[in-house]
Amino acid sequence: MICLKKAIVTGANGFIGRYLVQELTANDIDVIAVVRNMDTDLSDLKNSKKVKIVCCDLDHMKELASVIQDRSIDVFFHLAWEGSSGDYRADERLQMKNALATVCALRSASEIGCRRFVGAGSIMEKESIYAVYAQTSKPGESYIYGTGKLAAHMASKSVASSMGIEHLWGLITNAYGPGELSPRFINTTLRRVLRRESLKFTSATQNYDFVYVADVAKAFVSIGNYGIPFKNYTIGSSKPAPLRSFICQMLQVAGTDISPQFGDVPFKGVDLPTKEFSTVDLEQDTGFRPKVSFSEGIRRTLDWLKGMEA
Numbered sequence: 001m002i003c004l005k006k007a008i009v010t011g012a013n014g015f016i017g018r019y020l021v022q023e024l025t026a027n028d029i030d031v032i033a034v035v036r037n038m039d040t041d042l043s044d045l046k047n048s049k050k051v052k053i054v055c056c057d058l059d060h061m062k063e064l065a066s067v068i069q070d071r072s073i074d075v076f077f078h079l080a081w082e083g084s085s086g087d088y089r090a091d092e093r094l095q096m097k098n099a100l101a102t103v104c105a106l107r108s109a110s111e112i113g114c115r116r117f118v119g120a121g122s123i124m125e126k127e128s129i130y131a132v133y134a135q136t137s138k139p140g141e142s143y144i145y146g147t148g149k150l151a152a153h154m155a156s157k158s159v160a161s162s163m164g165i166e167h168l169w170g171l172i173t174n175a176y177g178p179g180e181l182s183p184r185f186i187n188t189t190l191r192r193v194l195r196r197e198s199l200k201f202t203s204a205t206q207n208y209d210f211v212y213v214a215d216v217a218k219a220f221v222s223i224g225n226y227g228i229p230f231k232n233y234t235i236g237s238s239k240p241a242p243l244r245s246f247i248c249q250m251l252q253v254a255g256t257d258i259s260p261q262f263g264d265v266p267f268k269g270v271d272l273p274t275k276e277f278s279t280v281d282l283e284q285d286t287g288f289r290p291k292v293s294f295s296e297g298i299r300r301t302l303d304w305l306k307g308m309e310a
Contacts, residue, residue, distance in 0.1 A: 010034040010079035019217035062104035065111035075224040076109035085182035092142035093150030102152035116166035138287035164230035173236035177213035202267035204244035212297035215290040222286035233282040240277035
């Protein structure tokens with residue numbers, strides 16, 4: 001355990017980053033919020049007296065230590081990542097650049113004097129291993145994103161062990177909630193429901209998990225405070241289930257009469273065994289438990305989307 005009083009957060013104006021900054025400041029922790037540029041809406045970050053905003057993109061992450069003069073920072077949370085959704089997931093140059101930037105961020109964290117580095121990984125790392133290492137497999141290009149995350153995880157952990165900085169990694173299953181603008185599954189499906197569009201899915205028998213974004217932020221703070229160095233933690237709801245189950249819950253909360261069509265979309269991914277979604281280590285080491293149920297999280301997300309669509 002460390003006494004977390006001050007933290008750096010890269011990607012602080014991203015979907016999860018904003019919630020993480022909010023969670024940190026709510027716990028009376030000072031935050032240096034690192035953003036790519038100052039052109040986006042940073043009002044929520046600027047409104048907090050406990051937040052200092054610093055501009056540094058991924059291409060210049062190795063120079064971050066010269067931008068931040070403070071040398072009394074406890075934890076470096078690295079969330080910045082380009083191309084986490086859509087067609088950019090298949091851009092090998094971008095994903096490898098992200099991995100290299102993660103190592104640069106780690107080196108900057110060490111130079112600044114941070115005690116520990118917490119990276120944001122993805123369940124796609126596990127999927128990519130299953131997809132790529134299966135004999136005669138033909139993984140799709142979407143696994144390039146997972147490969148980038150896996151490379152970032154492995155390279156930064158190796159460098160951290162040689163530099164004497166504590167390395168921890170949070171593997172996010174699937175975060176969702178108000179504020180997400182990317183074309184990922186929950187966001188896209190709920191928007192289609194609101195627009196009364198057809199709902200076509202795979203057979204949706206593959207195992208999945210979703211975790212509300214505010215709970216993701218709480219999990220990262222718990223890892224930063226109580227995580228055991230050089231461990232990775234899966235951040236999820238602790239209740240994985242076949243994707244069809246989540247879809248049915250979503251549509252029930254939405255109160256739609258649109259019937260989902262299962263099996264119309266071919267499934268080309270990996271069906272992870274439920275053990276790969278286990279959050280036991282996170283719970284035992286940090287005491288973290290998600291607070292927002294899937295139904296409640298969908299209701300909150302739906303209310304936000306209705307406001308956006310109005």
